[in-house]
Amino acid sequence: MLNAHPLQGRAREGRRFLVALVVLFGLYFSALPWMRRALVGAVDSVVVSVPFFLGWLAAAQLFLILSRHLPRPRLGHRELTRPDLLAAAVITLGLMGAAATTHAALLRAGVEVPTAPHAPWAVALYALFVPVQEYMARGVLLGGLLEYAQGSWGPALSCVVCAGLYASLHLYLGVSIALVVFIPGLLWSYLYYRSRSVLLVSASHLACGLFYLYVLGV
Numbered sequence: 001m002l003n004a005h006p007l008q009g010r011a012r013e014g015r016r017f018l019v020a021l022v023v024l025f026g027l028y029f030s031a032l033p034w035m036r037r038a039l040v041g042a043v044d045s046v047v048v049s050v051p052f053f054l055g056w057l058a059a060a061q062l063f064l065i066l067s068r069h070l071p072r073p074r075l076g077h078r079e080l081t082r083p084d085l086l087a088a089a090v091i092t093l094g095l096m097g098a099a100a101t102t103h104a105a106l107l108r109a110g111v112e113v114p115t116a117p118h119a120p121w122a123v124a125l126y127a128l129f130v131p132v133q134e135y136m137a138r139g140v141l142l143g144g145l146l147e148y149a150q151g152s153w154g155p156a157l158s159c160v161v162c163a164g165l166y167a168s169l170h171l172y173l174g175v176s177i178a179l180v181v182f183i184p185g186l187l188w189s190y191l192y193y194r195s196r197s198v199l200l201v202s203a204s205h206l207a208c209g210l211f212y213l214y215v216l217g218v
Contacts, residue, residue, distance in 0.1 A: 014148040021141075021165075024059060028169065035172040049172070050129050057136045084195040091187045092204040096211045103216050123213055130209060131202040137166045137185070138192040138201050146193065159189035184208065 035052060145158035163185035170178045184205075192201045 017144045017148060020060075021144075024056065025165065025168070027059070028056060029171075032172055039172065050125055053129070053133065053136070053169075057132055060136055060140050080195060080197060080200065084191075084197070084200065087194060088191055088200050088204050091191055092207050095184055095187065095204075095208045099208075099212060099216060123210070126209060126213070127206060130206045131198065134188070134192075134198050134202040134205055137162065137169075138188060139198045141165060142189050142192055155193055159186060159193055162189045 031052065035049070142158060142162040145162055146155060149155060149158045163182050166185040166189075167178045167182040170181045188201045188205060191204060192198070195201070
């Protein structure tokens with residue numbers, strides 16, 4: 001009977017985590033129409049997304065404070081190995097190469113690729129926001145999913161679910177963007193799973209994001 005209490009506590013925390021996910025994503029999807037209307041008159045999409053997601057993160061952080069037993073996200077890890085760093089490099093360069101190849105192929109095919117010039121201050125705001133985004137997506141969301149995942153397929157399923165939810169956060173930019181974001185989200189989820197480092201994932205995310213903004217101009 002003594003062993004039942006920790007198990008009951010863990011199950012209770014797991015239910016609270018799932019309820020928090022439903023509430024947080026419910027708030028997001030209810031705000032989608034407002035975000036889309038705001039994008040029409042916005043100078044840059046960053047102006048719309050950053051304030052909203054900062055508020056979203058504040059709600060997630062409040063849940064972390066109230067949930068004493070949920071593991072806290074790790075910003076960094078003292079035991080990063082060479083395979084972790086190699087995986088980060090391969091993922092980052094692979095995503096850059098795939099994006100550049102696709103972009104060039106679309107241009108050769110005569111497909112009009114929309115460009116979105118970004119002001120320097122908007123790019124700087126994006127660079128500051130990426131670690132916050134990864135703290136929320138990989139640290140809080142994936143960290144909780146990994147904590148309560150069951151069975152040998154638990155980690156893989158957690159990474160897929162996290163990537164799907166992360167992609168859904170880009171629906172305000174359109175369904176096509178959300179679908180494209182799924183693959184990077186899945187790779188960054190895997191990188192966090194093996195390294196448990198928000199900073200390492202943020203570095204990969206930021207490098208790819210700046211490559212898309214400055215080199216490809218999308």
